[in-house]
């Protein structure tokens with residue numbers, strides 16, 4: 001039933017479903033299958049509405065764009081295009097192959113040394129770990145870090161789309177323009193959203209996603225094991241046991257934004273609804289600082305959050321430009337943090353004065369507006 005709904009949504013956009021390849025012999029499961037299961041668990045954890053497996057439709061479209069859509073017919077529908085997940089997975093893994101990036105990861109004394117991962121099909125993961133010569137599970141540190149970064153990045157993509165559903169954006173679009181999927185790209189006049197409105201909705205979806213992402217990261221603390229090396233290598237304000245998880249979460253979120261920017265440049269999309277990566281990250285910072293402070297999850301001041309997120313974002317920027325053999329541009333990055341974010345947030349809030357009341361009756365769940 002959900003399958004039919006998903007197919008119908010794809011067909012309405014002229015898209016083809018990405019069929020997740022079956023597991024290979026030797027316990028190797030496709031990354032998209034693993035992510036599908038994670039996504040189902042994640043959605044069920046966020047709302048009772050999604051507890052039944054057939055209560056929503058989720059899947060992938062086979063397409064080269066860095067795109068996704070949220071939609072609602074008889075059920076909520078979330079579709080990620082195959083490309084963003086492939087790009088993120090490839091990026092985090094390629095990064096780990098370069099030992100100049102995070103050199104401390106290989107610090108044997110701190111983390112226990114292991115050889116690099118054996119090469120295989122990049123998109124298939126072993127379900128059960130092979131054993132090393134000593135009979136212990138072989139789970140090398142660099143792929144483990146790549147996987148944890150991917151989990152944060154993919155979670156952000158999923159929750160950004162969920163934000164469009166839960167915060168009433170999909171319903172607003174349907175009121176204005178009839179039943180149609182809420183796509184990330186391209187912006188269309190036919191969607192009957194003014195440009196500042198579409199921009200504010202994107203910011204709202206980002207705010208929804210980033211808060212949920214940091215909530216999970218606080219609970220699971222997935223980067224704890226990387227703390228010692230990271231703190232040895234970076235001068236960061238420590239925040240209990242969560243410093244490394246905060247840092248790598250910003251690293252992963254910035255990577256999503258930056259890889260999205262790169263895809264936009266390549267495809268020459270003339271009009272986009274999100275600011276460039278650094279500004280997009282900076283705009284979300286106050287919400288994360290406020291939420292983690294309010295919940296008692298963090299003792300960092302706003303300035304300490306700014307420093308930590310800037311450091312992580314800059315490192316992601318240097319990593320990406322390094323892999324692409326490009327020169328990093330720290331000035332453009334730092335400029336976004338220099339007042340640019342507050343001007344941008346001001347624009348969102350101006351639009352929100354008229355947009356907020358229209359969305360209020362369409363929102364589902366008790367999610368705070370950023």
Ligand SMILES: [Zn+2]
Pocket residue numbers: 160164183184202205
């Ligand atoms: Zn969006």
